[in-house]
Amino acid sequence: AQSVTQPDIHITVSEGASLELRCNYSYGATPYLFWYVQSPGQGLQLLLKYFSGDTLVQGIKGFEAEFKRSQSSFNLRKPSVHWSDAAEYFCAVGEGLTGGGNKLTFGTGTQLKVEL
Amino acid sequence: GAGVSQSPSNKVTEKGKDVELRCDPISGHTALYWYRQSLGQGLEFLIYFQGNSAPDKSGLPSDRFSAERTGGSVSTLTIQRTQQEDSAVYLCASSLKTRSYEQYFGPGTRLTVT
Numbered sequence: 103a104q105s106v107t108q109p110d111i112h113i114t115v116s117e118g119a120s121l122e123l124r125c126n127y128s129y130g131a132t133p134y135l136f137w138y139v140q141s142p143g144q145g146l147q148l149l150l151k152y153f154s155g156d157t158l159v160q161g162i163k164g165f166e167a168e169f170k171r172s173q174s175s176f177n178l179r180k181p182s183v184h185w186s187d188a189a190e191y192f193c194a195v196g197e198g199l200t201g202g203g204n205k206l207t208f209g210t211g212t213q214l215k216v217e218l
Numbered sequence: 219g220a221g222v223s224q225s226p227s228n229k230v231t232e233k234g235k236d237v238e239l240r241c242d243p244i245s246g247h248t249a250l251y252w253y254r255q256s257l258g259q260g261l262e263f264l265i266y267f268q269g270n271s272a273p274d275k276s277g278l279p280s281d282r283f284s285a286e287r288t289g290g291s292v293s294t295l296t297i298q299r300t301q302q303e304d305s306a307v308y309l310c311a312s313s314l315k316t317r318s319y320e321q322y323f324g325p326g327t328r329l330t331v332t
Contacts, residue, residue, distance in 0.1 A: 134319055136319070143325065145222070145325045146309065147323070148320065148321070151320070194261075196319050199273070199274040201266065201268050201271070201274055202249075202268060203266040203268060203274060204313075204318045204321075205251075205263045205266065205277075206253075206261075208261035209260075210260045211260070211261075
């Protein structure tokens with residue numbers, strides 16, 4: 103079964119600093135990869151996704167992620183963090199289901215704190 | 219447009235009682251998913267609907283959990299004889315059949331079993 107590892111449970115950065123959140127996956131085939139963000143009391147919002155093609159993908163809110171097959175990684179980056187980016191971030195891998203749907207398997211999340 | 223809505227937002231129940239959680243997906247989204255977010259298990263898939271049928275129930279943790287969907291729209295997740303380990307946030311997501319990886323999540327229902 104596929105799995106996703108987010109090694110950092112908590113990360114604190116200063117506003118304006120760059121950010122990189124790590125994600126490693128285990129999946130036999132070409133993975134479909136995602137980053138979601140969850141603010142307190144909110145549902146999950148899709149930041150970006152990778153299916154194929156260009157390994158550097160752009161998302162919303164200025165985020166980007168790079169797929170590296172050799173390292174089984176899909177790290178999320180942002181060049182300059184804003185205080186409003188404080189939230190929990192989840193990496194996920196998608197898997198096809200019986201009947202045509204797709205299940206997301208999530209990592210345990212990284213809680214981002216932004217210091218002003 | 220309207221997103222995925224869930225009700226209630228919070229539910230406190232006594233151990234042994236039955237609860238029903240409701241999900242109203244985005245209009246036109248034929249695929250619907252239930253996930254559970256708990257401290258011990260993280261975010262985990264429960265069940266998938268395509269239209270009114272549930273071709274994949276592999277994530278349901280026990281036979282106390284069931285779900286249905288009517289009219290290809292609203293879905294209800296029912297937990298019978300609730301246990302304390304059922305305490306979690308239950309998230310619903312929906313998607314178009316043709317873009318099934320783009321799942322839009324609701325705000326969740328926080329269930330507390332006392």
